[in-house]
Amino acid sequence: MHDTNTLRGIDLNLLVILDALLAERHVSRTASRLNMSQPAVSHALGRLRHLFDDPLLIRRDGQLVLSARALEIAPALSEALRQVREVLGPGGFDPAKEKRTFRLAMSDYGSAVVLPGLLKMLRLEAPGVDVVITQSNREAMLRQVLDGDCDLAIGVFPDRPERIDSEQLFVERFACLADRKSLGGRDRLDIGAYLARPHVLVAMKDQSSTEIDTALRAIGHARRIAVTLPHWGNAPRLIQGTDLVLTVARKALALHEHDPAVAVFEPPFPIPPFPFVQVWHERRSGDPAHLWLRNMVAGVSMAV
Incomplete structure (x- = not known):
């Protein structure tokens, strides 16, 4: 555990980068999310590894996975940053100025029901936000959420694994x-x-x-x-x-x-009847941009 003098020497921006890295599990996606260069994120990851004396992200089967230490600190870090953002107020996130790509997984049914209204709102309120839509079966979409390959999955998920948060959008028949x-x-x-x-x-x-x-x-x-x-x-x-x-x-x-x-x-x-929901990994819950996106999806879904 770090003492007070150690904490004074920590660049708190590193913790923001760490939070994004643990959520994205991908250097280039983290760089895009934070509007940084890939070398800058890689350099920050090196500093974080030294700071925590832990690899944090480990390459396995061509993907980055969280170390045991990273899995331990991810929820607490996300919650701590959420509380800091609440103290600082909403000024830290401005949809109109946000430049970020969100990856959403949904069926073509979800695309037809939710996507038209969502894109209209995005173009109006956040013209710098881009979206990439992927389509898979339910099990694959949940795996993408768990692995950090998508930010949000929208659909019917009666069986959801641990660490997956959800919100009901509407009830369908x-x-x-x-x-x-x-x-x-x-x-x-x-x-x-x-x-x-x-x-x-x-x-x-x-x-x-x-x-x-x-x-x-x-x-x-x-x-x-x-x-x-x-x-x-x-x-x-x-x-x-x-x-x-x-x-x-x-x-x-x-x-x-x-x-x-x-x-x-x-x-x-x-x-x-069945609930139509959006699901995301719990580590993204404290991300204000992600919360804003979820609120957009929920608002559009109420109108369909």
Whole structure:
């Protein structure tokens, strides 16, 4: 533990750099986040290693991982800096002047629902902030958050590991889409007609454990999946002129609610609604820019 004289000799800016390094686990991303050069961040990392007498970040399998000492100090450091920023007031962070790239992981459903409003707000309030969007399955997105490869993941994450914080954005429910002519004058399908038809499954990988199929199994039924594809954006276009049925999150069908060629209706069996959330690593919770981004995402999501 450092005594008072040792603390007087510490450049507190180094602790800000350390906090960013432990969050990003990447020298160039830390440099971009702090608007510094990569050599300057590398030099600071060298000083920090000497100061703590610990490697802090260790290269393993081509990536930087936190040492045991770094894992120990990361939460306390983040919280301490958060409290310092509160004491100093909001003047330390100005969205209009921020120059930073955020990496967000989300499905194309998330991109369609959240991204349009978010980008409008970013261009208005923070024109120097850039975003990079990646898409993976749920497990891969959570791994990216844990590994520091993305700042924020937006989607459905019923099982979240330790060290992952979350915030509910809204509660979503399911709806069905079918060709209107194929319904023969009806505006929906009963359970028998639903099960008799072939179905479209939207999934990043072949999976029979979707919320829809779990709900069907609960009442002793199963559906036939005729088409599996990874992007819901193309799925509604496959329905018109066929006997296929698509069952997806209702907000994904907002553009088709008033399309005369197709019908949007409630599933003929109960499917529990699900929370749509944003998740991030707990070490980023004290970052004022990250908090601002999360508040932006939450605000935009309330309007969808």
